[in-house]
Amino acid sequence: MQVKASDGTFLSGRVRLVVGDITAQKVDVIVNAANPTLLGGGGVDGAVHRVGGSAILEECREIRRSHYPQGLPAGEAVITTAGNLPAQFVIHTVGPIYGRHDGREAELLAACYKNSLLLAVQNSLNSIAFPAISTGVYGYPPAEAAATASQAIMEFLATANSLSEVRLVFFKQSDMNVFLRHHKFE
Numbered sequence: 001m002q003v004k005a006s007d008g009t010f011l012s013g014r015v016r017l018v019v020g021d022i023t024a025q026k027v028d029v030i031v032n033a034a035n036p037t038l039l040g041g042g043g044v045d046g047a048v049h050r051v052g053g054s055a056i057l058e059e060c061r062e063i064r065r066s067h068y069p070q071g072l073p074a075g076e077a078v079i080t081t082a083g084n085l086p087a088q089f090v091i092h093t094v095g096p097i098y099g100r101h102d103g104r105e106a107e108l109l110a111a112c113y114k115n116s117l118l119l120a121v122q123n124s125l126n127s128i129a130f131p132a133i134s135t136g137v138y139g140y141p142p143a144e145a146a147a148t149a150s151q152a153i154m155e156f157l158a159t160a161n162s163l164s165e166v167r168l169v170f171f172k173q174s175d176m177n178v179f180l181r182h183h184k185f186e
C-alpha cells in the first residue's frame with residue numbers, strides 16, 4: 001500500500017489531491033461527471049450547470065443533436081466552453097453505473113479518465129481537474145474507483161508530457177482518505 005505523499009502530490013507533482021468543489025477550480029479544464037443525456041442532473045453535473053450557466057447547456061444540446069442523438073456512451077468524453085466557471089473549458093464524461101456493464105465497469109471508468117485527458121491534450125490544455133467519477137449516484141465503490149482512476153492517470157501521463165497538473169478533487173476529506181489508501185500511483 002502506498003504511503004501518503006506529505007504534500008498530497010504524486011508523479012513528481014503532476015498529480016495533486018485537494019478537498020473542494022470542482023466548480024471552484026481555477027484550471028484550464030474541469031471534468032463533469034455527466035450522464036448520457038448531457039442535459040444536466042444531480043451531484044457534480046448539477047453543480048457544473050448551476051454555476052456555469054446556460055451557455056454550457058446550449059453547447060451540450062448541440063453536441064447531442066449533431067453527434068450523439070442517442071446520448072453519450074459510458075467511457076466517452078466531449079468538450080464545451082465553461083460559461084461562468086473559473087475554468088476555461090468543461091469536459092463532460094459519462095461514468096459507468098456500477099453493476100450495469102457486465103463486468104466492464106473498470107475498463108469504462110479508465111476510459112473516462114483517459115479520454116478526458118486525451119481531449120485536454122488535443123485542445124492544448126495543461127491543467128485539468130477531475131471529480132471522483134461514478135462514486136456518487138452511479139454507485140462505484142470509492143476504493144475500487146481509486147485504484148482504477150490512479151492506474152489510468154498514471155498510464156496516460158507516462159505518454160503525455162504536455163499536461164503539467166492533474167488535480168483530483170474530493171468533496172470530503174474522508175473521500176480523499178479512501179483514495180489515499182487505495183491508489184496505485186508509483
Ligand code: ADP
Binds near residue numbers: 022023042169
Ligand atoms: P456519478 O453520477 O458519476 O456517480 P456524482 O456527481 O453523483 O457522479 O458524484 C461523483 C463524486 O463527486 C461523488 O464522490 C460526490 O460526492 C462528488 N461531488 C458531488 N458534488 C461535487 C462537487 N460540487 N465538487 C466535487 N465533487 C463533488
